[in-house]
Amino acid sequence: MKADLHHIDTPAAVIDLPRALRNIRRMQDRMNSLGVAFRPHVKTSKCENVVRAQLEAGARGITVSTLKEADQFFAAGITDILYAVGMAAHRLPHALELRRRGCDLTIITDSVVSAREIADFGRAHDARFPVLIEVDTDGHRSGLHPDSDELVKVAAVLHEGGMQVKGVMTHAGSSYELNTPDALEALAEQERAGCVSAAERIRAAGIPCPVVSVGSTPTALSARDLHGVTEVRAGVYVFFDLVMHNVGVCAIDDIALSVLATVIGHQTEKGWAIVDAGWMAMSRDVGTSKQQHDYKYGQICDIHGQPMEGYLLVGANQEHGIVSRAGGGANDTGDIAARFPIGARLRILPNHACATGAQFEHYQALSADGALAAWPRFHGW
Amino acid sequence: MKADLHHIDTPAAVIDLPRALRNIRRMQDRMNSLGVAFRPHVKTSKCENVVRAQLEAGARGITVSTLKEADQFFAAGITDILYAVGMAAHRLPHALELRRRGCDLTIITDSVVSAREIADFGRAHDARFPVLIEVDTDGHRSGLHPDSDELVKVAAVLHEGGMQVKGVMTHAGSSYELNTPDALEALAEQERAGCVSAAERIRAAGIPCPVVSVGSTPTALSARDLHGVTEVRAGVYVFFDLVMHNVGVCAIDDIALSVLATVIGHQTEKGWAIVDAGWMAMSRDVGTSKQQHDYKYGQICDIHGQPMEGYLLVGANQEHGIVSRAGGGANDTGDIAARFPIGARLRILPNHACATGAQFEHYQALSADGALAAWPRFHGW
Numbered sequence: 167m168k169a170d171l172h173h174i175d176t177p178a179a180v181i182d183l184p185r186a187l188r189n190i191r192r193m194q195d196r197m198n199s200l201g202v203a204f205r206p207h208v209k210t211s212k213c214e215n216v217v218r219a220q221l222e223a224g225a226r227g228i229t230v231s232t233l234k235e236a237d238q239f240f241a242a243g244i245t246d247i248l249y250a251v252g253m254a255a256h257r258l259p260h261a262l263e264l265r266r267r268g269c270d271l272t273i274i275t276d277s278v279v280s281a282r283e284i285a286d287f288g289r290a291h292d293a294r295f296p297v298l299i300e301v302d303t304d305g306h307r308s309g310l311h312p313d314s315d316e317l318v319k320v321a322a323v324l325h326e327g328g329m330q331v332k333g334v335m336t337h338a339g340s341s342y343e344l345n346t347p348d349a350l351e352a353l354a355e356q357e358r359a360g361c362v363s364a365a366e367r368i369r370a371a372g373i374p375c376p377v378v379s380v381g382s383t384p385t386a387l388s389a390r391d392l393h394g395v396t397e398v399r400a401g402v403y404v405f406f407d408l409v410m411h412n413v414g415v416c417a418i419d420d421i422a423l424s425v426l427a428t429v430i431g432h433q434t435e436k437g438w439a440i441v442d443a444g445w446m447a448m449s450r451d452v453g454t455s456k457q458q459h460d461y462k463y464g465q466i467c468d469i470h471g472q473p474m475e476g477y478l479l480v481g482a483n484q485e486h487g488i489v490s491r492a493g494g495g496a497n498d499t500g501d502i503a504a505r506f507p508i509g510a511r512l513r514i515l516p517n518h519a520c521a522t523g524a525q526f527e528h529y530q531a532l533s534a535d536g537a538l539a540a541w542p543r544f545h546g547w
Numbered sequence: 548m549k550a551d552l553h554h555i556d557t558p559a560a561v562i563d564l565p566r567a568l569r570n571i572r573r574m575q576d577r578m579n580s581l582g583v584a585f586r587p588h589v590k591t592s593k594c595e596n597v598v599r600a601q602l603e604a605g606a607r608g609i610t611v612s613t614l615k616e617a618d619q620f621f622a623a624g625i626t627d628i629l630y631a632v633g634m635a636a637h638r639l640p641h642a643l644e645l646r647r648r649g650c651d652l653t654i655i656t657d658s659v660v661s662a663r664e665i666a667d668f669g670r671a672h673d674a675r676f677p678v679l680i681e682v683d684t685d686g687h688r689s690g691l692h693p694d695s696d697e698l699v700k701v702a703a704v705l706h707e708g709g710m711q712v713k714g715v716m717t718h719a720g721s722s723y724e725l726n727t728p729d730a731l732e733a734l735a736e737q738e739r740a741g742c743v744s745a746a747e748r749i750r751a752a753g754i755p756c757p758v759v760s761v762g763s764t765p766t767a768l769s770a771r772d773l774h775g776v777t778e779v780r781a782g783v784y785v786f787f788d789l790v791m792h793n794v795g796v797c798a799i800d801d802i803a804l805s806v807l808a809t810v811i812g813h814q815t816e817k818g819w820a821i822v823d824a825g826w827m828a829m830s831r832d833v834g835t836s837k838q839q840h841d842y843k844y845g846q847i848c849d850i851h852g853q854p855m856e857g858y859l860l861v862g863a864n865q866e867h868g869i870v871s872r873a874g875g876g877a878n879d880t881g882d883i884a885a886r887f888p889i890g891a892r893l894r895i896l897p898n899h900a901c902a903t904g905a906q907f908e909h910y911q912a913l914s915a916d917g918a919l920a921a922w923p924r925f926h927g928w
Binding site: 173175176177178209231232251252253254255256257260276277279280283302305307308339428430431432433440442445446449450451452483484485486488507508509518520521524525526527528545546547 | 557658689814817823831865899902905
């Protein structure tokens with residue numbers, strides 16, 4: 167089978183390479199101009215080829231969401247890795263094994279209980295884990311409030327327990343719920359100020375705290391000033407998606423990931439074309455459903471990636487997707503089979519690139535000249 | 548690491564084996580008593596161990612949703628395979644290759660265009676594909692209406708083109724939207740009657756049409772009489788899930804799939820415990836959100852699988868889940884850390900077993916004695 171969009175099997179996860187490289191360049195240039203290091207979150211792609219491009223553009227180290235990601239990227243030669251999910255005690259032997267093999271793995275915690283587990287395990291194994299303390303700057307998930315008593319206690323437990331308090335980190339994930347430049351800029355400043363103030367409280371207690379790590383794609387792209395911050399993390403910017411478009415940090419034609427699908431049937435009286443990309447391909451993510459523009463399961467584009475105005479993936483079963491005009495097909499029943507003939511190929515922009523990518527075993531990286539290359543990605547834990 | 552629920556890494560997809568075997572037995576007994584063959588849909592598990600148990604219980608052949616499933620199960624020695632997604636022309640060479648290697652692969656179609664492609668390709672390659680014509684008995688997705696002119700035309704195109712019109716098939720997927728025994732029984736009868744009537748119209752045109760294949764888990768478990776039907780297909784019954792519980796076809800303690808998770812933190816003032824199972828583990832499926840009982844991302848159980856009344860996975864990020872009381876934690880803030888201490892292990896019942904299972908590389912099959920066995924499953928296309 168020829169490796170082009172007309173001949174590969176479907177569904178396929180296509181990376182528009184010029185767009186992805188432009189997205190990588192845009193973020194890195196922005197971080198350079200703000201004077202901070204950039205540590206991309208590789209949970210979005212889980213793909214060595216993509217991460218290489220991020221590092222070649224200037225990223226320093228990576229962020230991972232699982233120790234499997236750490237294993238895989240360390241095996242690929244990347245050593246500076248931040249595991250950015252609160253450390254569970256049962257994973258400490260795995261983290262230790264990675265460090266002993268030469269991986270500069272940093273872990274995180276946000277509680278005295280967990281900090282004690284880390285320190286006890288570290289001392290028992292003669293290991294000094296570098297640890298970032300997770301700070302909650304927007305109330306959306308984990309982390310200690312910058313003003314909390316426990317913040318300094320956690321730092322002390324680690325420090326006195328012989329671990330390295332490497333710094334503090336936060337993720338203003340509530341940025342995904344915003345959609346104006348002013349609100350995003352304000353949240354970016356809240357994220358910065360909260361994390362810097364947490365670091366200062368730890369330093370005031372006499373504990374070194376060199377790293378101040380912040381970030382989410384929307385805040386990274388909206389911050390005006392990152393005084394006191396040493397590094398920024400972001401993940402989905404590499405591909406962007408419809409959720410990010412609704413947030414307002416990318417244009418539709420910045421979205422670098424799409425799902426290639428084939429038309430396999432019609433229900434003409436309903437104005438439906440049926441494609442072979444259902445929720446197994448798109449994921450069940452309907453993250454735009456509560457945003458200003460609901461794209462259902464995705465925006466339909468032609469094979470060249472040109473959006474087909476008003477056509478969405480309005481429904482999805484496991485391996486079937488329903489393409490129709492948004493709001494029903496009553497005005498558009500006659501020509502659905504002519505517009506989307508059986509065998510036609512479409513590309514569907516996803517709501518959430520991290521979730522859609524995870525459904526595939528490899529990406530198809532599409533160069534400007536139309537050539538495709540299979541880029542493996544991994545899966546599971 | 549010891550292979551028990553206290554020691555394996557998390558998140559993990561746990562199959563309660565006694566429950567799964569009971570579910571398999573229940574469905575097979577029902578089909579036996581209704582006098583029809585049973586062809587399980589293996590898209591739910593994509594796991595040879597599970598499918599072996601279904602075949603050992605009496606299933607005849609399997610249903611697949613991708614040709615990758617056909618490849619994998621044929622490699623495992625299963626030859627009688629129905630590929631139940633409308634045939635795309637570009638996949639015909641793959642289907643032919645499977646048949647030439649000895650796989651008794653049946654394909655489906657629901658249009659004259661596609662029937663012609665199948666017949667033209669088959670004749671060009673001296674192959675006689677067995678084909679089921681897809682019938683639409685509830686308007687939810689693909690298929691031709693039993694009364695449509697095109698139904699008999701498709702049969703004629705195949706028959707005159709030298710293909711084998713093996714029969715008709717339908718899937719009343721709208722059964723997932725029902726929740727009363729009467730409505731389910733009525734839909735099962737509508738599914739049966741529509742599909743039988745389609746077969747009779749094809750036979751009346753002088754074309755043999757031996758197979759009448761129907762099914763979905765809810766209708767299979769609700770049909771009183773399957774006169775004229777030769778086989779039933781169902782998938783999710785093997786595990787069941789919270790959506791099926793809301794539909795009314797299983798009890799909570801029939802649900803055989805759960806996600807094992809570890810508590811990694813708290814936000815005590817919000818009544819939240821944070822676990823290491825987010826949407827990457829549970830999937831983004833929130834299929835109960837429009838049903839009578841919204842379980843958010845899943846029902847929390849203790850490590851033994853006992854539901855913890857009122858506790859749900861109320862939110863999910865990629866690798867973080869938020870456990871809280873349904874409707875907010877205001878009355879329950881004090882004891883969240885005591886009830887869910889750091890390091891505690893929970894099991895979370897999923898909304899949709901097909902989507903949750905797909906996130907994992909293997910299941911952990913849990914026997915009645917607490918022993919675990921890793922059962923591989925596959926992924927992608």
